[in-house]
Amino acid sequence: MLTDTTSAPAQSPALETPGTVVRAADRAYRLSLPALMVALAVLAVAGLVSATRGAAGLPVAGVVSALLDALPGVAVDSGLTTSQEAILWSIRLPRMVLSMLVGAALGMAGAAYQGVFRNPLADPYLLGVSAGAGLGAVLALGFELDLSFGPFSAVPAAAFAGALLAVSGSALIARGSFASTATLLLSGVAMAALFSAAQTYALQQLDETRAREALSWLFGQLTTHGWDQVLLLLPYVVLSGVVLLGCARHLDVLRLGDDEAMALGLKPARVRLVVIVAATLMTAAAVSVSGLIAFVGLVVPHVVRMLTSHSYRVILPLSGLLGGAFLAGVDVGARTLVAPAELPVGVITAFVGAPFFAFVLWRRGGPR
Numbered sequence: 001m002l003t004d005t006t007s008a009p010a011q012s013p014a015l016e017t018p019g020t021v022v023r024a025a026d027r028a029y030r031l032s033l034p035a036l037m038v039a040l041a042v043l044a045v046a047g048l049v050s051a052t053r054g055a056a057g058l059p060v061a062g063v064v065s066a067l068l069d070a071l072p073g074v075a076v077d078s079g080l081t082t083s084q085e086a087i088l089w090s091i092r093l094p095r096m097v098l099s100m101l102v103g104a105a106l107g108m109a110g111a112a113y114q115g116v117f118r119n120p121l122a123d124p125y126l127l128g129v130s131a132g133a134g135l136g137a138v139l140a141l142g143f144e145l146d147l148s149f150g151p152f153s154a155v156p157a158a159a160f161a162g163a164l165l166a167v168s169g170s171a172l173i174a175r176g177s178f179a180s181t182a183t184l185l186l187s188g189v190a191m192a193a194l195f196s197a198a199q200t201y202a203l204q205q206l207d208e209t210r211a212r213e214a215l216s217w218l219f220g221q222l223t224t225h226g227w228d229q230v231l232l233l234l235p236y237v238v239l240s241g242v243v244l245l246g247c248a249r250h251l252d253v254l255r256l257g258d259d260e261a262m263a264l265g266l267k268p269a270r271v272r273l274v275v276i277v278a279a280t281l282m283t284a285a286a287v288s289v290s291g292l293i294a295f296v297g298l299v300v301p302h303v304v305r306m307l308t309s310h311s312y313r314v315i316l317p318l319s320g321l322l323g324g325a326f327l328a329g330v331d332v333g334a335r336t337l338v339a340p341a342e343l344p345v346g347v348i349t350a351f352v353g354a355p356f357f358a359f360v361l362w363r364r365g366g367p368r
Contacts, residue, residue: 106297141210146158216291220291
């Protein structure tokens, strides 16, 4: 990009090159309209496939017409039967929206963690969220622990509480030292090991039926009955997403290093605290309704970074959109690959994410 602009024949290099370079650099930090449109198109296609594919196939034209008919002031005959209408509005659309919200939450949280820790291999479960949520879910499913409150039923409430407890433990061990990423990372490893051990012990105490039910949750699932789980998750994704997008510029400054960030007037510890709290709340809420779905928060931001820009003003919004599209597509595979049975969503994301993770490590370990 710099070569093209600086070689423009009608411009004087002495006067135009610095401004051109600044504009070129500035464009790299902005989310371009074409990139946004492509991401929205991918999300729309994934949503349409998710709404039409499954045990009972729905016609694409009928689904599109039904969606248009739902808009205010629009009247279109969808041609769907009563049973197809019921499947679309009571099963497919809630599940599609839930998968997109969970994927967007994990994608944005992964990008935020990678920015805070300045490590492209960081993921949303770094501080023990998965182990804490898993222990809470096992206790709720196997031992009927009931922490339900408000719209949260027993399992989501216990998973949410377990995730927050694990992250709080990590912060306590690190003495709230958000200035030291290494200390936070190591405390997260310690809490994850502790909660994983407790989770394994609890699973061993369950009978076969309950253990199978708990393991199914731990591998990730997007089954939903109506819109309750969507409405439960939506406020956390929206509010935390707004906070993270507001911190995107600060994450770009943190890439320069703490000393340089402080020289520019930024307080790194305060930024890390805000970003980690927002990303953790978003992750805990997603995990509480879907179980543990690994690698989304690792793979999606990394692909976005490779294809577009290293700026978090670009990575964060695109990771949200493409994370939603990715998980909606994975959910279609979970419902159709072994139909009429259903694969846990986390199994497919692991099949995709583990080789990708190995490839990234192989590239980073190569000669420089």
